[in-house]
């Protein structure tokens with residue numbers, strides 16, 4: 333991506349978005365020595381908290397996990413001004429500066445970091461969503477013993493909520509439009525491997541069912557039949573929260589904001605990080621945000637970019653984790669599509685779980701790993717080098733061989 337970004341370190345930076353990526357950007361900027369004026373704007377009234385526990389600990393954690401405590405970042409020390417409970421509604425250029433419109437006046441900056449995350453897609457107003465701490469409090473109140481919970485969507489969040497509810501002895505039905513759970517995230521064949529988790533957990537999973545309507549606790553399917561329960565959770569995905577950027581970047585604001593490796597957009601002075609961005613990575617092409625590790629790690633690159641510092645020559649591979657239905661699942665790197673020319677998958681059964689290696693030719697490009705923490709650590713290491721490793725296919729297919737021993741010399 334080429335830009336006519338003015339040279340020099342900005343004096344005033346405004347970070348928009350009060351979540352993980354926003355807080356980490358403040359910390360990384362200060363950590364790298366930024367001494368200018370730093371302002372933080374976030375629409376939620378609460379200080380930053382961690383979202384993954386909202387689903388995994390839905391029934392066991394009443395208070396959010398505060399990121400300040402978990403990461404040791406004090407936003408009041410990091411930023412000169414903190415405006416929580418204040419939403420950005422627009423942004424425009426004024427000379428070399430950017431002017432942010434908020435519901436409580438304007439803020440002027442030399443650089444703006446867009447870290448406003450994502451918003452859940454909500455096709456049915458009667459179904460609840462799970463995205464923020466208020467949603468979690470509401471859902472916790474609804475998901476009680478003796479009730480029947482219907483979850484629409486067997487993706488990350490649907491599977492996690494189904495698992496915690498079922499573990500608490502609550503009846504759960506999951507309705508999935510695709511032919512397998514996690515088909516959008518892992519592909520059908522790999523997603524299918526998780527079907528038995530639902531059976532074991534006592535969750536009724538119905539695939540290939542299209543929801544057309546939700547009214548109260550009743551869900552209507554496209555064959556005209558109905559499924560009735562007490563609470564309906566819609567977990568059918570999110571979209572980037574870009575509405576406030578529409579005037580400045582109309583063509584960008586319709587999806588993830590494309591950035592270079594450092595989080596620089598094509599709009600001078602505008603940077604993007606976390607769920608809202610699709611960042612050019614070292615080995616995996618443009619990777620959309622939407623996952624915790626991205627929001628945790630990428631702010632280091634953004635801060636370096638803003639300050640004009642060199643970027644590291646290596647970076648960790650994209651990584652997604654999920655605890656669902658009694659299993660820990662990790663996705664690393666890039667998964668190859670089913671039938672993608674020149675690619676293959678290698679299945680490795682381990683003692684406590686399994687892994688599936690994704691290769692382009694003989695080169696390891698990604699993996700799905702279930703309940704094998706040592707395999708995760710090995711793959712993380714292999715995918716973060718200056719180049720991706722090639723594997724001896726026979727050795728890689730032997731689960732008794734540690735993965736590092738299957739790496740071919742370069």
Ligand SMILES: Cc1cc2nc3c(=O)[nH]c(=O)nc-3n(C[C@H](O)[C@H](O)[C@H](O)COP(=O)(O)OP(=O)(O)OC[C@H]3O[C@@H](n4cnc5c(N)ncnc54)[C@H](O)[C@@H]3O)c2cc1C
Pocket residue numbers: 348349350351352353354373374375376382383384385386387418419420421447448449450462463464489573576605606607608621622623624625627651652653654655
């Ligand atoms: C229930 C749940 C479970 C999850 N579990 C996992 C998991 O197991 N593994 C994983 O990898 N990822 C998980 N994720 C995803 C992960 O939490 C996100 O990728 C991460 O939080 C993204 O951080 P972010 O800072 O980019 O966005 P967010 O955390 O969404 O923060 C963005 C903030 O910006 C605010 N904002 C939005 N619009 C405006 C505006 N116009 N003005 C000002 N502020 C605004 C929002 O209110 C929000 O506070 C989960 C997400 C959820 C919801």
